[in-house]
Amino acid sequence: MLRLDRVSRRYGDHPVLDDISLTVPDGQLLCVVGPSGCGKSTLLRTIAGLLPVQEGTITVDGTPVTGVPERLAVVFQEYGRSLLPWLTVRDNVALPLRRGGLGRAARHAEAEAILERVGLPGVARRHPRQLSGGMQQRVAIARALVCRPSLLLMDEPFGSLDARTREDLEDLLLEVHRADGTTIVFVTHDIDESVYVGDRVVVLSPGPGSRVVRDLAVDLPGERDQITTRGLPGFVALRTEVGRAVRNGA
Numbered sequence: 001m002l003r004l005d006r007v008s009r010r011y012g013d014h015p016v017l018d019d020i021s022l023t024v025p026d027g028q029l030l031c032v033v034g035p036s037g038c039g040k041s042t043l044l045r046t047i048a049g050l051l052p053v054q055e056g057t058i059t060v061d062g063t064p065v066t067g068v069p070e071r072l073a074v075v076f077q078e079y080g081r082s083l084l085p086w087l088t089v090r091d092n093v094a095l096p097l098r099r100g101g102l103g104r105a106a107r108h109a110e111a112e113a114i115l116e117r118v119g120l121p122g123v124a125r126r127h128p129r130q131l132s133g134g135m136q137q138r139v140a141i142a143r144a145l146v147c148r149p150s151l152l153l154m155d156e157p158f159g160s161l162d163a164r165t166r167e168d169l170e171d172l173l174l175e176v177h178r179a180d181g182t183t184i185v186f187v188t189h190d191i192d193e194s195v196y197v198g199d200r201v202v203v204l205s206p207g208p209g210s211r212v213v214r215d216l217a218v219d220l221p222g223e224r225d226q227i228t229t230r231g232l233p234g235f236v237a238l239r240t241e242v243g244r245a246v247r248n249g250a
């Protein structure tokens with residue numbers, strides 16, 4: 001379980017997050033939305049241990065976050081910068097396994113299995129630049145999954161992809177989430193995306209000093225598909241509510 005208790009953060013004199021408390025139960029896919037610059041990335045990076053906690057506490061399974069938590073993986077928007085261009089796709093994916101005791105052949109086998117799982121069979125020996133943007137982001141997701149994280153943090157992961165690729169990757173994420181039950185915190189500024197992939201959507205107010213202004217359960221069938229789900233009255237009602245909260249900041 002991930003728990004944020006009265007978390008506030010500032011950059012110098014500039015308050016960014018103000019008194020954020022959230023409990024994310026195991027296996028939940030929580031989406032965080034809010035206007036540009038409200039502090040979504042700051043929140044995610046603080047949970048990831050990449051920024052120090054200034055006020056309040058963050059715990060993962062009861063342990064306070066003071067550095068990067070065990071079994072944590074992060075996927076950022078900029079896949080081009082997160083993959084190492086001089087390594088093959090397979091070596092990029094296998095990179096996090098170097099810390100474990102696995103031999104090279106076993107690491108490669110794991111990486112190839114996970115690549116197949118994210119829909120990329122047969123690209124293991126290529127280099128990232130030889131793949132499309134959507135494929136590179138699949139590689140980044142494979143690398144995040146290879147250590148079987150218990151907490152996966154995603155910062156606008158599909159923000160720079162075209163609409164069709166984005167939908168495919170949303171569905172991949174849902175499939176992985178259903179199969180593995182990983183706890184996921186997913187930051188997006190796309191309201192429809194938050195309702196489509198989320199079990200729950202939290203809306204932050206505009207800065208400075210963002211707070212949680214809505215905390216909504218997504219009460220839609222677990223099996224989702226891009227056409228049917230997005231046409232459901234429940235989907236439309238939630239999208240409207242989230243959209244209004246983002247726009248009004250209240």
Ligand SMILES: Nc1ncnc2c1ncn2[C@@H]1O[C@H](COP(=O)(O)OP(=O)(O)OP(=O)(O)O)[C@@H](O)[C@H]1O
Pocket residue numbers: 011016034035036037038039040041042043189207
């Ligand atoms: N390293 C930093 N130093 C100073 N200010 C920063 C730093 N990083 C972010 N900020 C400021 O903190 C605020 C929150 O930024 P953050 O990137 O967390 O917002 P965001 O909601 O993720 O934005 P977007 O949706 O545009 O990606 C912004 O006003 C930003 O300018």
